[in-house]
Amino acid sequence: MPIKADYVVRETTSNLGRNISITLASVLTVFVSLLLVGSSLMLRTAVSNATQRWQGGIEFVVYMNTNASQDQIDAVAQALSESPEVEGYTFFDQQASYDEFKRLFADSPEMVDSVQPEDLPPSYRVKPVNKSADSVKSLADTFRDRAGVKDVILASKTIQLIQDMSQSLTLIIVVVALGLLFVAGLLILNTIRMAMFARRREIEVMKLVGATNWFIRVPFMLEGLVQGLLGSIAAIIGLVAIRPLFEGWLPKASEIPLVSGFTVSTGSLIGIYLLLLVVGALVGTIGAGVAVTRFLDV
Amino acid sequence: MITLENVTKTYKNGTVALRDASVEIAKGEFVFLVGTSGSGKSTFIRLLNKEETPEQGHIYVAGKDIGQLSSWKVPFLRRNIGCIFQDFKLLPSKTVFENVAFALEVIGRPRSVVQTQVPAILDLVGLGHKAANFPDELSGGEQQRVSVARAFVNRPLILLADEPTGNLDPATSVGIMRLLDRINKTGTTVVMATHDRGIVDTMRRRVIEIDRGNIVRDQARGVYE
Numbered sequence: 001m002p003i004k005a006d007y008v009v010r011e012t013t014s015n016l017g018r019n020i021s022i023t024l025a026s027v028l029t030v031f032v033s034l035l036l037v038g039s040s041l042m043l044r045t046a047v048s049n050a051t052q053r054w055q056g057g058i059e060f061v062v063y064m065n066t067n068a069s070q071d072q073i074d075a076v077a078q079a080l081s082e083s084p085e086v087e088g089y090t091f092f093d094q095q096a097s098y099d100e101f102k103r104l105f106a107d108s109p110e111m112v113d114s115v116q117p118e119d120l121p122p123s124y125r126v127k128p129v130n131k132s133a134d135s136v137k138s139l140a141d142t143f144r145d146r147a148g149v150k151d152v153i154l155a156s157k158t159i160q161l162i163q164d165m166s167q168s169l170t171l172i173i174v175v176v177a178l179g180l181l182f183v184a185g186l187l188i189l190n191t192i193r194m195a196m197f198a199r200r201r202e203i204e205v206m207k208l209v210g211a212t213n214w215f216i217r218v219p220f221m222l223e224g225l226v227q228g229l230l231g232s233i234a235a236i237i238g239l240v241a242i243r244p245l246f247e248g249w250l251p252k253a254s255e256i257p258l259v260s261g262f263t264v265s266t267g268s269l270i271g272i273y274l275l276l277l278v279v280g281a282l283v284g285t286i287g288a289g290v291a292v293t294r295f296l297d298v
Numbered sequence: 299m300i301t302l303e304n305v306t307k308t309y310k311n312g313t314v315a316l317r318d319a320s321v322e323i324a325k326g327e328f329v330f331l332v333g334t335s336g337s338g339k340s341t342f343i344r345l346l347n348k349e350e351t352p353e354q355g356h357i358y359v360a361g362k363d364i365g366q367l368s369s370w371k372v373p374f375l376r377r378n379i380g381c382i383f384q385d386f387k388l389l390p391s392k393t394v395f396e397n398v399a400f401a402l403e404v405i406g407r408p409r410s411v412v413q414t415q416v417p418a419i420l421d422l423v424g425l426g427h428k429a430a431n432f433p434d435e436l437s438g439g440e441q442q443r444v445s446v447a448r449a450f451v452n453r454p455l456i457l458l459a460d461e462p463t464g465n466l467d468p469a470t471s472v473g474i475m476r477l478l479d480r481i482n483k484t485g486t487t488v489v490m491a492t493h494d495r496g497i498v499d500t501m502r503r504r505v506i507e508i509d510r511g512n513i514v515r516d517q518a519r520g521v522y523e
Contacts, residue, residue, distance in 0.1 A: 201389055202389060205387060205401070207376070209448070210374060210377035212405075216404075
């Protein structure tokens with residue numbers, strides 16, 4: 001049986017208007033919790049962007065000269081493979097470095113334009129067996145003077161610290177946000193319950209004359225969905241507003257030489273926004289769904 | 299049209315509302331259920347549109363065993379059954395027209411059907427001129443007519459009435475009974491629970507008497523006691 005769109009819209013909007021204060025409470029709770037989730041995700045993306053080269057146990061990077069010969073490059077590769085102290089390494093040629101550069105600075109096209117693949121040094125990202133500072137340093141030093149090697153850069157404790165901090169910060173924020181989302185779900189559940197109570201006579205008549213369960217439920221489910229979506233849209237607007245502040249507050253790449261670009265690309269932001277929309281919609285629908293299945297028995 | 303086979307219904311508090319009841323009601327019959335308050339009349343009615351389920355026995359409505367009916371099919375059963383009540387159950391925020399139209403709208407009938415059926419049924423119950431009024435602007439008898447219109451607008455096979463004249467004075471009750479009689483004459487099966495001795499004795503239809511959950515009398519062209 002088709003459910004008429006105008007009926008559903010009419011019912012849903014009148015329900016939303018009926019309990020404006022508690023609807024506002026649900027929407028605001030969704031908003032605050034999703035704002036937290038969103039900003040922690042943004043922080044995380046920024047940190048992982050900035051410390052990209054240092055993920056997965058990479059402790060130092062061997063940069064070759066841009067004009068290093070293929071023999072010189074191969075020689076370093078051979079030395080790395082033969083060394084018992086190297087657990088693994090990855091080679092980034094000029095094109096791969098350029099691709100990474102483009103990704104990291106996707107939001108600064110003028111920087112990307114000023115650089116060509118030939119300007120970037122090919123590099124080896126090395127994962128040593130022994131991670132203690134001294135042994136990493138002495139291993140790294142053995143590559144410093146090889147032919148064709150421009151420089152060897154070690155991950156410092158700072159990188160580790162930034163990564164660890166962002167990780168635990170994210171964890172705490174996400175736990176708090178999940179708690180808030182649960183509260184938001186309960187609030188929405190109660191809003192819907194009140195809406196159903198306000199309309200109990202209509203519901204009774206609808207059941208009596210043979211309206212299907214879904215016909216009765218859909219306006220209430222939509223009410224929950226709308227509340228969740230309103231909250232997540234507000235959170236996205238909030239994130240858009242705080243993004244410049246956020247990027248201003250993070251240290252510039254020039255302040256910490258080891259990392260590059262504490263930025264969040266628009267691409268990953270859109271991903272975060274979509275995630276927030278989905279989570280908001282889910283919280284609203286689940287809250288309303290529990291309400292209609294628990295309190296709307298036929 | 300309606301068959302009960304050894305139906306027993308006990309409520310959670312232990313009250314036996316119906317015990318081993320077997321009844322057969324043919325299409326187009328008019329049946330009074332009589333008995334004191336709490337005798338099980340209302341339970342009988344509520345079992346027929348599956349507001350309650352029996353723990354023993356089978357109930358067939360329009361040839362279907364409604365005990366086997368999955369819950370999503372119950373609304374479709376109810377579209378074949380009209381219901382009227384002592385307290386009318388009209389929606390105070392809707393006009394007479396809207397109250398009746400509501401019953402068609404929520405089962406997805408197109409607007410064109412609503413626009414033709416509702417005025418026709420309001421004329422049938424004699425309230426065409428009050429379509430724009432709200433229920434609290436009507437007398438009790440008129441309100442019950444609206445609820446009859448709502449119950450019958452979808453042309454159900456069966457009309458269930460739970461003390462429809464319980465809140466009405468005798469003169470008004472007669473009007474409602476004439477209306478139910480007219481509906482019955484169109485072929486609709488009517489089952490009506492009532493306390494109203496005068497109505498039962500005047501109409502002289504089939505009477506089923508229930509006493510503490512037991513069917514103690516089933517009499518064609520019967521009287522109240």
